[in-house]
Amino acid sequence: MLWYFPIIPRLKRLFANEKEPKLLRWHSDDRINDGKLRHVADSPQWRTIDYMYPDFGNEIRNIRVGLSSNEINPFGNMSSRHSPKHPGNVIDVYLSPLIDDLKTLWNPGVNVYDSYKKEYFDLRAMIFCTISDFPAYGNLSGYSTKGRLACPICEDDTSSIWLSNCRKTVYMGHRRFLPENHDYRNRTVEFDGKIEHGKVREEFDAFSREHLQVRHCLDVMHIEKNVCESLLGLLLNIPGKTKDGINVRKDMQEMGIREGLHPVPHPKGFFLPPAYYTMSNKEKRMFCECLHGIKVPSSYSANIKRLVSLKDSKLLGMKSHDCHVLMTHMIPIAIRGSLPDKIRHTITKLCLFFNTIHSKVIDPQSLESLQKEIIVTLCELEMYFPPSFFDVMVHLVIHIVREIQACGPVFLRYMYPFERYMGFLKGYVKES
Structure with missing residues (x-):
């Protein structure tokens, strides 16, 4: 049985709390901008997204997600005969509900109330990058991380x-x-x-x-x-x-x-x-x-x-x-x-x-x-x-x-x- 905690209600709750929406604006309002790398917003990849999708980048409340698939097996060391195997290349079955929500968040977006600004706005989100251990890196990227060509960068x-x-x-x-x-x-x-x-x-x-x-x-x-x-x-x-x-x-x-x-x-x-x-x-x-x-x-x-x-x-x-x-x-x-x-x-x-x-x-x-x-x-x-x-x-x-x-x-x-x-x-x- 797969238990999915939907991301859209979670994001709505974040913006419903008066403290959280202010923190979600920190990278734009309070971040030190001196040319050093202190935050993801200082990175070239962040600016690339702003350049490629100006409508998305101009709304500072839009969310850029880091997707982690680590520790997806719920039964620890998988010692029991009832424990499932690692999902491997069929991990898309597990991720399918999340992908559906992310598609909605990208286009057309979700109408959300911002309790800090006291207004409704259309919230959008996108995946900035994934972060997983190396075997899961191969499952998510589609590149074989084994054998003589194991390096996905080279x-x-x-x-x-x-x-x-x-x-x-x-x-x-x-x-x-x-x-x-x-x-x-x-x-x-x-x-x-x-x-x-x-x-x-x-x-x-x-x-x-x-x-x-x-x-x-x-x-x-x-x-x-x-x-x-x-x-x-x-x-x-x-x-x-x-x-x-x-x-x-x-x-x-x-x-x-x-x-x-x-x-x-x-x-x-x-x-x-x-x-x-x-x-x-x-x-x-x-x-x-x-x-x-x-x-x-x-x-x-x-x-x-x-x-x-x-x-x-x-x-x-x-x-x-x-x-x-x-x-x-x-x-x-x-x-x-x-x-x-x-x-x-x-x-x-x-x-x-x-x-x-x-x-x-x-x-x-x-x-x-x-x-x-x-x-x-x-x-x-x-x-x-x-x-x-x-x-x-x-x-x-x-x-x-x-x-x-x-x-x-x-x-x-x-x-x-x-x-x-x-x-x-x-x-x-x-x-x-």
Whole structure:
């Protein structure tokens, strides 16, 4: 059974409350307009909509919707035999009532009473963008987010490699985002064994009458969580989580890279030379003890101490926000004095990137240099980390700045409130 909470009565209730209509005008009446990115209304995509549909843009009370489809399964971990499967490509069945309402809200609109202005007006609404985890991104966009062309931004220009021993596709072509004369393009054994001649595909014009620059936003929350888990699994060599092992070492040998890490035949199998990207037992203890001893202000984050297992030198049970706090603040502190300098510096730059993109005020002039820095950082990670580290989530990091340039700050597209509220709503759902 599908329970649908219709959006039109909800919007009417918003405008019927005297306080809410004033807040719905904030972006026009009270927003600081100094050229910085503070709100979605500061973004080029907002201005594009105003340009394409002036009748819509001239009414500041019209609504631009962010559509989230996260946590749509009402039964948590779907462990019961009565729990439904993820809707997948038939998600349009679930969205059909909402789409009907949105069509009405777009044209002809709905007559609504504004209790702040004490008047009736024709309210219209449109979808500004969608925000979902990556599998749902594929369901909503119609683009297959699996396989060798998994990146929906690069599409046919996605640079991928099949690792025959790991039996997985990895995405290591970040050198193509560098200038054509960059030194990294001509290196081979440090990367995938080949010289890089590729180029980046041209993007749509943000002010085109036919296309919005970003229709489906990447879910930075889950990207950050996946990168954090992969990073910690590799550094701490956590069984089942690490991206290192005999198979990836064989793949490196087949690719002709990292000769010092190739598996060495042994009477009992293979010997794997110690990797410079994995911490020693002493460094693992130092890292875990640092995190175990961190104290933060109330409500800043969960108790990180509870995530740390000093006995096993690993982290357990990390939630999305735990990974956010670790990536943006704690990992650079905890790795001081550990790992070779070049690896530690590169990890710190990656963490600094995530810290910067979560800022609530962003200078658009700084985004070009931020994009150049993350390209170099990902290329350096390719030089130091095993190929198996570079799943599609790591690759998607390179496209985050583009979406900030088009749609404004990341914090306005967080999935945290959606996950929490859906968790609250799912508390009312029971299996029959």
